[in-house]
Amino acid sequence: MAESIEVREYLAAVRAALTGVPGRDRDEAIAELDATIRAEVETRGGDSAAVQATLAGFGSPDEYARALRDALVGEADAIEPQGRFLGMPYEFRAPTATSIRERMWNPSDPRIAMPRLFGLGWTVNFGALAVRLGLMRPDDIEARPFGNLSARAVGAAVAVPVATGIAALVITGAFWSRLPAEVPIHFSGAGVADDWAPKAVALGALLAIAAGLPVVILAWHALRRASRAVIAITSVVLGFLSVLAAVILGYTIANAVYGVEGWWIGALIVGSLAVPGVMLYLLARASLKAEWRATAESRGATEGEDAR
Amino acid sequence: MAENDTRTSQFRKGAVELAILALLDGGELYGAEIVERLSVLPGIAVTSGTVYPLLSRLNKAGLVDTVWRESPVGPPRKYYRLSSAGRSDLDGMAASWRGLSAAIDSLLEGGGSRG
Incomplete structure (x- = not known):
């Protein structure tokens, strides 16, 4: 042979x-x-x-x-979109922690608009935004991105969607009996309601996103013992969806019960994009600082031995 | 047209990669130093937007290693240096670059087809 x-x-x-x-x-x-x-x-x-x-x-x-x-x-896999339609990138493969990270937090890539994680269009690369704002350097990336997070930091990230979901449930419960049978499901640009649906359907759908989705996905990650980095990155996306749903839910209830309305709801919805941006920045910073500390300590230890 | 642009950019990317490896052959440098040294070369004229994605790619491919070092000003800096795989890649790329460049030069200087 x-x-x-x-x-x-x-x-x-x-x-x-x-x-x-x-x-x-x-x-x-x-x-x-x-x-x-x-x-x-x-x-x-x-x-x-x-x-x-x-x-x-x-x-x-x-x-x-x-x-x-x-x-x-080749990191191209995680950044390049599945395809393009009329020049717009589209993506219908399920997002993974890697694709979320490569597109939403990629400081070394100067593009702020990245192919969207899911659906048609673009998503914000908050890493490039942080570099533009002078908050990060383009190579402020750890050996394993988000790989040095403490249990506390991950706990704080998980708390964002979970606490938002609980708050949404509590508020809905508190106002349920005062809500009319039908609540608005669509608003004009000025924030005026122009379409209605039964409250169980309309609010149920929003609660499913704000509270149901985080519980299901985080429980699944806990069961398969996902890494801290994966749980943190997942919590960022869940935090965004959950805050977005809670903002719409809160406005719907305020509109149906108190007649509150205004154009500012549009600004509030766009503003909820700040949630994943701030979360990613804080997590990246925490992981980076832990890596710097570890490097300094290991160097300090070697120097100490040399001195002896 | 678009295809032509991609081809040029692929070609440039390869050249800048070779330039980074060649620069690191002289010793370890941090990101801003690499950008500064390359940006003053008129033929290359890169910006940080080109250099950092390539550094990240070279690092993932195992051609350059990184290490954090304390900086006299501000947070620690990430230094890049050639790995052994990077060094052998540099030798191979340099040889093929010289061969290619000599061949193209002789064609351009001959200029027989023009006129």
Whole structure:
């Protein structure tokens, strides 16, 4: 079986050249390459000449490793939209913590408008905004982004959607009996109600987003023991949706019970975009500072030993 | 037209990547230093908007390593340096750059097809 030794050496060389690729991705890539080579050798006749020809076709291990690394590491996957429609990016793949981070908090990318996380259009890259405002430098990114968050910091992030959801439930409960059977579900630009629906449907839908969604998604993340970084990033998106739903819910109730109305509701809705921006900034800063502290401490420890 | 632009930008991206690796061959530097050193070269004329995404890409690809170092002013700075993979990539890229540039120069200077 001289041929399998050649293949094994080739695989080992590719593996050694695959620097900068996480271990699990590397194992998977090597297993896949192994299977591909075997299949190719088989179709070429399975003898040692077939092995030679197959390996020659793959190029040198270094070259192959470089191509593989580019494919594995390419952050393009998480930033490039699924497609474009009339020049507008669209995305209908479910958002992941990575795609949320690459699009909503990417200080090194100067673009403020990024392809939207889900749907048609754009989303705000708050990282680029923070750099523009002089709050961050473009490479203020930790070795693992959001990877050094304390349990307290993640708890604070989780508290935003959870507390907003609870507040929405309490307010709805307190006003339920005073609400008319039908409540507004649509307002004009001036904030005047122009469409109505039964209150259980209208407020139920808003409560599902403000309170239901955070509970379901956070419980799911807790069950699969997601990392702190993933929980924090998820809480940012949930916090945004939950605050947005709560603002609309509050305005609906105020409008139906007290007749409150005004154009400012539009500004308030746009203003709720500040929630994910502020959350991402505070989380990134906390994680960054923890990394700086760890670096300074490890350096201090080495210096202390040197002095002795 | 758009395709032409992408091609030019891909070409430029590769050149700036090579420039960053070559710059780091002389020793570790922090981000703003890299931008400053490259921006004064008229042929390259990059901005931080080009350099930082490339630094992040090179770091993810394992070609440059980063380390935080205390700064006399403000928060710690992130320094970049070549990894061993980056060094061997630099050698390979430099060789192919010289070959390509010599070939293009000789074609441009020959200028036979023009006129």
